[in-house]
Amino acid sequence: MMNKAADAGANAVEARALTVVRGDRTVLRSLDFTVGAGRITGLLGPSGCGKSTLMRAVVGTQAKVTGTLDVLGHPAGHPALRPRVGYVTQAPSVYLDLTVRQNLDYFAAVLRPGRAHRSARRDTVTRALGDVDLASHADALAKNLSGGQLSRVSLAVALLGTPELLVLDEPTVGLDPVLRRDLWDLFHALAADRGTTLLVSSHVMDEAERCHRLLLMREGTVLADDSPDALRARTGSDTVEQAFLHLVDTAATRQENSR
Numbered sequence: 001m002m003n004k005a006a007d008a009g010a011n012a013v014e015a016r017a018l019t020v021v022r023g024d025r026t027v028l029r030s031l032d033f034t035v036g037a038g039r040i041t042g043l044l045g046p047s048g049c050g051k052s053t054l055m056r057a058v059v060g061t062q063a064k065v066t067g068t069l070d071v072l073g074h075p076a077g078h079p080a081l082r083p084r085v086g087y088v089t090q091a092p093s094v095y096l097d098l099t100v101r102q103n104l105d106y107f108a109a110v111l112r113p114g115r116a117h118r119s120a121r122r123d124t125v126t127r128a129l130g131d132v133d134l135a136s137h138a139d140a141l142a143k144n145l146s147g148g149q150l151s152r153v154s155l156a157v158a159l160l161g162t163p164e165l166l167v168l169d170e171p172t173v174g175l176d177p178v179l180r181r182d183l184w185d186l187f188h189a190l191a192a193d194r195g196t197t198l199l200v201s202s203h204v205m206d207e208a209e210r211c212h213r214l215l216l217m218r219e220g221t222v223l224a225d226d227s228p229d230a231l232r233a234r235t236g237s238d239t240v241e242q243a244f245l246h247l248v249d250t251a252a253t254r255q256e257n258s259r
């Protein structure tokens, strides 16, 4: 079944003049961008450029947000969005003293309480375990899992509700190349088969090539909002990494000249 937000050409997220202040710093500076529905948008940029802050704003957990930020047709953080948006933070949100399946059973029961939904919950948990390739570890205690396995349990929790928008903060950190490839295959399957919109952050530029569209960030600004192909062509670069460096240099030169 396709999600409602995956209509051709629709935007799942629309930001205008999005600004976020944290402490006494302006961390996001008047950003304008969109995230296409049913597509994978990569949020890339160096550590500290504001990726997590932008994601927190989109899921509605960030304070001091100004400008306009609409998510699936509602202002970010609107209560109607709670069942429609999945968010996986960098720190896995998993109970370490429970098994993988017990964690998923617990969160599934929070989402769909009641005996009447028991069989549907069991199916959802089995599907989520398969999605993240952890069926063989279903009965392992979470505290005995590796970091990569733990982050996949977190992802499975987010998949339980079949969210229309999935916001993933650096989901592939610490994973080996095979698991990284498998996770990206899963992201593509979610977009293609379920119409899920994915906003995925990474500071690994080679992951950019796997996205339909990229938001390249630096120091709280969006340097580019384009497809990987268009970005390479526009900057005459062979890789997205080179394109990023080209854009950083161009922005620096422009700044120098304006002084």
Ligand SMILES: Nc1ncnc2c1ncn2[C@@H]1O[C@H](COP(=O)(O)OP(=O)(O)OP(=O)(O)O)[C@@H](O)[C@H]1O
Binding pocket: 022, 023, 024, 025, 027, 045, 046, 047, 048, 049, 050, 051, 052, 053, 054, 203
């Ligand atoms: N509570 C806070 N008060 C003030 N500044 C903060 C606070 N939290 C984060 N920052 C600053 O906001 C900026 C953006 O942080 P953010 O975590 O969004 O970056 P990021 O691109 O996600 O980094 P990383 O890839 O390392 O996770 C950083 O410079 C950080 O130091």
